[in-house]
Amino acid sequence: MTTPYSKTFLDIPGQAAVLQSRGLDLGDPAEAARLLGQYGYYRLSGYWHPLRQSRLDLGDEGKPTVAYDDDFVARATLAQAIGLAEFDRRLRALFLEAIERIEIAMRVSVALLLGPHGAWAHRDPRHFYPKFASQADRTTGVVPYNAWLKRLDEHERRSKEQFTIHFREKYDGPLPLWISIEVWDFGMLSKLIGGMLVVDQQHLAGAFGIARRPLLPSWLRAINHIRNVAAHHSRLWNRSPADQPIPPKPGEFALLDPLARDTFAHSRVYAVAAIMQYLLRVIDPAAANDWSECLKAHFATFPKIPGVTVGNSGFPHGWEAIPLWN
Template sequence: MNSDNDYMKIKPPTTYKEQVEIFQKRNLHIENSEFAEKYLQRVNYYRLSAYAITFKDPLCKEHYTENSTFEKLTSLYEFDRRLRLLLLGVLETIEISFRTHISYEIAHKFGPLGYKDKENFIKEKYHKESLDELENLISRSRKGELFIEHHFKKYNGNIPIWAAIEVTSFGYISKLYRNLNEDLKRHIAKVYYNIPYLYLESWLQTLSNVRNVCAHYGRLYNKKLTFKPRLFKEDLKNFNNQKIYAAIYIIQRLLTREESRRFLIDLEALILEYDENIDFLHIGFPTNWKENLIQQE
């Protein structure tokens, strides 16, 4: 039970008008207070103010630096929103491709139900947890997915890997791959992506987390990646692996040539539209960001 003291520590709620005034008191220039108030009716103050962290005056954390404006703040927010949407599209492509690759190779190497055999995986404990999770996913999918119900009726619930994989998440297939027999892991990484499997393991973990951030409308701008991807030494000389650019870089490495070109065109257009307000340090883009990505085509 919460005590009265706990409630006393929490700040009282503010009106939309008061939220505008808080911004103004902190030295954020607002040209049109009415517009700002209407914007805050659509985007939570707490959510929006996170983008203003980069505006803070280092000498006085309660104030923003000169030339900080509400227009620039909303521009950063809109840039981040559109970047999430762009990344979601290519992450879907990567996820579906990897589902295809891993299910095809497991089926042909170990058989349609080979994913159930602990001998085909590195750690028995993780394999059991993976199977339990998959059974729950399949159970929840019976009512909504006709192909799952079909396999229950015709094959007594024995669902081949190429069907079972379709009810899983990016995070699930990332963990499945990490625990997979090393020979098959190595084969998948080399044949489909031409990279060592240790890198592919790391990249899938990074991208599954980025995908979840995007799907739940989280912030990418000025945020560190939860799972920093393993990068080659030459890449680490050009940029660090903590910001969203590192994820964009590995996305580009996992796309086909045509997919990569389309993605780069869309990304460059987005960057150019918001170029004046973006601080590239906060998204980890090096000065030669485009050249780095083109090299991966």
């Protein structure tokens, strides 16, 4: 059941008054007003959420679930929420740095895989799985490949890259694959890989050390989801991603075996971090080592807040010491 929204607008002093009435220590009033104006009330709400009082409720199926009240726990402070927000900001930057390397490597691999079929192989439905290339989606009624081509045309038309300007000045027609792929976003890339023929997916997956073909498009979708979260400056550190990667099976990947056996870690952002690190070790071992060391150093700065642990992100205790990260 839903009800009409009836809350009225609150200015910064009004927001501060609500938080104080619920037990949040704002510290210096002027500084609190500045921080609320800088970060935004509803943006910060995701970071002070773990500081609210909680209780166990029985759900519809009689299973206990955690419910949060509006009031904050004793000694909860705005500074603690800001600390989490700043930790998260730097974490997003680290994820984007690793995703960039993975995305570029995938672009090159797809261009080398499809390029021998012709300059416009990416525009030829014969190179893709029928469900993607010719069957309409039951919900939208649109063929996924046709929607992808429409998005491709928009990206090529809008591109102001020097190489696309040069091409349009000299040649007719759409960009060839090896040029066009440089204007795709990660979502377009992952969607096209998901629509590839099985033999091409197997080839691509094998090149990145993935023996089970369905894992590749699933992992790329999950990485793209996290990329969008980070690029839009949304909360990341304790997120349960909406698009979770297919988990590895126990014994399937020696480096990912701890993840395969940890259902909680798989439901949180750690799962995507682990598969990203696995891919980085294949793409560029030196970059994988650098990223690992940067993550370790960053997690060592996690703010000390009673009742809030770095484990909420799914990073298991002792993750720094397992072979994947060393």
